[in-house]
Amino acid sequence: MRETGTARIEAFSDGVFAIAATLLVLEIAIPPGSVNLGRELVDAWPSYLAYVTSFLTIGIIWINHHHNMRAIGSFDRTFMFVNLLLLLDVAFIPFPTKLVADYLQKDGERTAVIAYTATLLVMSVLYTVWWRYARSGRRLIAPTVDDAELRAIDRGFAPGLPVYTIVFVLAFISPLASVILTLVLAAFYLPSATLFAER
Amino acid sequence: MRETGTARIEAFSDGVFAIAATLLVLEIAIPPGSVNLGRELVDAWPSYLAYVTSFLTIGIIWINHHHNMRAIGSFDRTFMFVNLLLLLDVAFIPFPTKLVADYLQKDGERTAVIAYTATLLVMSVLYTVWWRYARSGRRLIAPTVDDAELRAIDRGFAPGLPVYTIVFVLAFISPLASVILTLVLAAFYLPSATLFAER
Amino acid sequence: MRETGTARIEAFSDGVFAIAATLLVLEIAIPPGSVNLGRELVDAWPSYLAYVTSFLTIGIIWINHHHNMRAIGSFDRTFMFVNLLLLLDVAFIPFPTKLVADYLQKDGERTAVIAYTATLLVMSVLYTVWWRYARSGRRLIAPTVDDAELRAIDRGFAPGLPVYTIVFVLAFISPLASVILTLVLAAFYLPSATLFAER
Amino acid sequence: MRETGTARIEAFSDGVFAIAATLLVLEIAIPPGSVNLGRELVDAWPSYLAYVTSFLTIGIIWINHHHNMRAIGSFDRTFMFVNLLLLLDVAFIPFPTKLVADYLQKDGERTAVIAYTATLLVMSVLYTVWWRYARSGRRLIAPTVDDAELRAIDRGFAPGLPVYTIVFVLAFISPLASVILTLVLAAFYLPSATLFAER
Numbered sequence: 001m002r003e004t005g006t007a008r009i010e011a012f013s014d015g016v017f018a019i020a021a022t023l024l025v026l027e028i029a030i031p032p033g034s035v036n037l038g039r040e041l042v043d044a045w046p047s048y049l050a051y052v053t054s055f056l057t058i059g060i061i062w063i064n065h066h067h068n069m070r071a072i073g074s075f076d077r078t079f080m081f082v083n084l085l086l087l088l089d090v091a092f093i094p095f096p097t098k099l100v101a102d103y104l105q106k107d108g109e110r111t112a113v114i115a116y117t118a119t120l121l122v123m124s125v126l127y128t129v130w131w132r133y134a135r136s137g138r139r140l141i142a143p144t145v146d147d148a149e150l151r152a153i154d155r156g157f158a159p160g161l162p163v164y165t166i167v168f169v170l171a172f173i174s175p176l177a178s179v180i181l182t183l184v185l186a187a188f189y190l191p192s193a194t195l196f197a198e199r
Numbered sequence: 200m201r202e203t204g205t206a207r208i209e210a211f212s213d214g215v216f217a218i219a220a221t222l223l224v225l226e227i228a229i230p231p232g233s234v235n236l237g238r239e240l241v242d243a244w245p246s247y248l249a250y251v252t253s254f255l256t257i258g259i260i261w262i263n264h265h266h267n268m269r270a271i272g273s274f275d276r277t278f279m280f281v282n283l284l285l286l287l288d289v290a291f292i293p294f295p296t297k298l299v300a301d302y303l304q305k306d307g308e309r310t311a312v313i314a315y316t317a318t319l320l321v322m323s324v325l326y327t328v329w330w331r332y333a334r335s336g337r338r339l340i341a342p343t344v345d346d347a348e349l350r351a352i353d354r355g356f357a358p359g360l361p362v363y364t365i366v367f368v369l370a371f372i373s374p375l376a377s378v379i380l381t382l383v384l385a386a387f388y389l390p391s392a393t394l395f396a397e398r
Numbered sequence: 399m400r401e402t403g404t405a406r407i408e409a410f411s412d413g414v415f416a417i418a419a420t421l422l423v424l425e426i427a428i429p430p431g432s433v434n435l436g437r438e439l440v441d442a443w444p445s446y447l448a449y450v451t452s453f454l455t456i457g458i459i460w461i462n463h464h465h466n467m468r469a470i471g472s473f474d475r476t477f478m479f480v481n482l483l484l485l486l487d488v489a490f491i492p493f494p495t496k497l498v499a500d501y502l503q504k505d506g507e508r509t510a511v512i513a514y515t516a517t518l519l520v521m522s523v524l525y526t527v528w529w530r531y532a533r534s535g536r537r538l539i540a541p542t543v544d545d546a547e548l549r550a551i552d553r554g555f556a557p558g559l560p561v562y563t564i565v566f567v568l569a570f571i572s573p574l575a576s577v578i579l580t581l582v583l584a585a586f587y588l589p590s591a592t593l594f595a596e597r
Numbered sequence: 598m599r600e601t602g603t604a605r606i607e608a609f610s611d612g613v614f615a616i617a618a619t620l621l622v623l624e625i626a627i628p629p630g631s632v633n634l635g636r637e638l639v640d641a642w643p644s645y646l647a648y649v650t651s652f653l654t655i656g657i658i659w660i661n662h663h664h665n666m667r668a669i670g671s672f673d674r675t676f677m678f679v680n681l682l683l684l685l686d687v688a689f690i691p692f693p694t695k696l697v698a699d700y701l702q703k704d705g706e707r708t709a710v711i712a713y714t715a716t717l718l719v720m721s722v723l724y725t726v727w728w729r730y731a732r733s734g735r736r737l738i739a740p741t742v743d744d745a746e747l748r749a750i751d752r753g754f755a756p757g758l759p760v761y762t763i764v765f766v767l768a769f770i771s772p773l774a775s776v777i778l779t780l781v782l783a784a785f786y787l788p789s790a791t792l793f794a795e796r
Contacts, residue, residue, distance in 0.1 A: 011608065012216065012265075015223050015612060016617060018612030019612070022613055023224070023620075025620070025688055026620070028692045029700075032699035033655075036705075037696070037709060038708045039706075041708065050606070056685070059681040059684070063677050063678075087258070088254045088258070090271075091221045094224050094225075099236070102232075103231070108235075108237075111237045111240065112236060150270065160381050169309075195393070210408075210409065211460065215419065219423075247403065279461050283457040290422070290423055290453065298428065301428075305431075306435075310436045345474075409607075409608065410659065416616050437794040463598065475660065486649065491626045493622050497634070500629035504630075506633075509634040510728075574729060
């Protein structure tokens with residue numbers, strides 16, 4: 001059965017994106033009674049790096065999700081289930097983000113960043129499946145959307161999987177570089193790639 | 200007094216579903232300064248199992264709630280109160296989920312999984328009351344919905360209570376099997392049962 | 399300046415109600431590694447009592463807020479500010495709820511329940527101001543709402559302040575009785591009082 | 598590419614505002630088993646001060662954001678990205694709020710309040726950029742909004758940056774005075790300044 005009207009999927013998805021992003025702040029903690037608070041705040045820079053990286057990444061996924069939902073005119077239960085798996089992964093992001101905050105530049109940083117980038121890679125795979133399923137044979141595409149628009153969205157998706165594969169592989173070599181590259185991608189590359197794709 | 204327009208009940212319900220699902224991640228915690236993070240991450244598998252099981256279960260309830268609300272055209276205060284009790288139970292799920300994450304494969308796992316499956320069973324009872332109340336004598340059913348659709352939703356509800364009774368009973372025999380069956384049901388059985396019911 | 403269209407105040411208010419209610423579950427905690435989990439779960443009954451009482455109370459306020467917003471056709475900044483103070487108090491409820499969960503039947507229970515019922519009393523005062531401000535001279539009332547409906551809502555508000563004054567005073571005499579009365583009121587009295595008022 | 602219809606930006610923004618405000622309560626904690634709960638509750642006043650100050654500040658930003666979005670008729674990705682940075686800062690507020698709650702009137706209070714007011718100052722800068730970008734050459738302004746309304750919103754924005762610069766500088770001299778001034782501004786000055794601007 002195919003239903004039209006995707007407003008409530010969007011509302012639930014927006015909720016999960018917004019809550020997951022806002023819960024990230026809970027990973028940053030300085031114990032009360034620290035003797036040198038200024039020093040502790042400076043030493044907590046991996047927490048800020050992890051927070052900003054995850055917040056922007058979730059934000060970028062949200063902006064894209066928002067944009068691509070406009071092309072989708074109906075949905076079925078398979079699509080809702082894939083969307084649910086995608087949200088399951090997005091809602092999981094605060095956990096490896098905290099690992100990065102706690103372990104970066106310490107023993108175990110490689111493991112922490114591998115867990116972090118693996119979560120992002122799984123997100124990228126699920127998001128690609130999400131789009132492939134909706135787009136294949138125009139299964140869930142709104143009739144008003146023409147093929148040029150679909151190809152533009154395809155081009156927006158193109159960099160996602162390779163890029164998150166690269167940061168995942170980089171995590172084994174240099175964990176810090178992997179996190180910084182993830183941040184740079186969220187802040188600069190992915191938005192402009194999608195912008196480029198829309199021309 | 201019967202009010203029409205169920206948009207705001209849906210908004211509040213979506214909010215509780217989305218927040219309860221997203222708070223689940225807070226149950227997963229690895230202390231900072233672990234000497235073997237990789238090992239700790241592997242040993243934390245009950246946390247991931249509990250997270251995925253609860254997230255999918257909440258998600259499936261939400262998909263069904265969403266689907267069934269479409270048949271409901273008006274509401275009264277009794278319905279809102281039952282809906283509130285249902286949300287009270289859904290919002291409680293993160294607590295027994297954390298019990299499962301902390302106690303599975305340890306002393307007390309039976310108690311933890313009984314508490315977990317009892318919460319799901321209560322949810323199933325409340326959700327059945329929710330539907331029975333709205334459907335009985337077409338009390339809150341939209342006039343555009345025909346009886347065949349109502350019977351289809353009935354068939355979708357049919358497996359819920361028996362299935363959650365089974366996992367509850369199974370919790371006394373094999374806690375791990377009970378959790379895994381709950382996950383399998385959320386991932387495979389309940390969606391297809393509902394799909395089947397709609398034909 | 400008076401604006402029409404109250405959809406976004408409702409969205410923000412719904413968000414705060416839903417999040418405050420769903421965060422309540424975080425107050426319930428059993429430490430990992432307990433030797434007798436069943437015993438600990440039974441002994442934690444003040445946590446469940448506090449959870450159910452606060453969840454239903456927030457839910458009832460929300461149902462009423464929802465109902466009364468239907469009579470309100472426009473808003474101004476004073477109204478938004480009073481609404482914000484009301485939400486500030488509602489969002490504070492998880493803190494004294496945790497106090498009740500931690501201290502009921504222990505040293506300090508009187509103080510804990512006084513703090514809890516004081517928070518509910520302030521909520522009741524702010525909510526009364528909220529309605530008085532909107533209703534006074536039909537300042538923000540939608541033109542389609544007649545005076546009989548306003549008097550019905552007035553009757554719905556009538557029990558709020560006295561009732562929360564009673565549970566506040568009762569907290570000094572018997573903390574446990576005060577919490578149980580608050581629960582009973584949320585579950586039975588307030589909904590029916592409002593129902594009665596609507597006839 | 599410019600899109601019209603800003604409903605979903607508002608929904609996501611409302612979500613982050615509401616969640617960030619509601620998470621603030623988690624910073625207030627009294628350990629279970631305190632021997633003198635009344636005393637502990639009194640001594641925790643910096644927590645309440647920090648809570649009320651941050652809640653009202655987030656609320657005021659939200660009221661303004663809500664008001665100003667009405668003038669904005671379309672959006673582009675740059676605007677969404679700036680909006681995302683603004684939300685990143687708003688969602689960060691619970692962390693320095695907790696620092697103020699933990700350190701005010703103790704060693705490290707200066708550092709805590711500097712971190713707090715710096716977060717608010719960055720918020721003010723991002724919010725000004727947000728408006729400047731949308732307003733410049735009427736880039737994203739709805740055609741129905743006339744120049745007088747834009748100048749009124751400009752006057753509403755005028756006090757923001759100087760005011761948050763003052764509380765930031767004051768944090769170095771008197772941390773307590775800086776927090777109290779922030780509260781007073783949120784409660785009295787900023788709303789009336791904006792009210793004044795609208796005449």
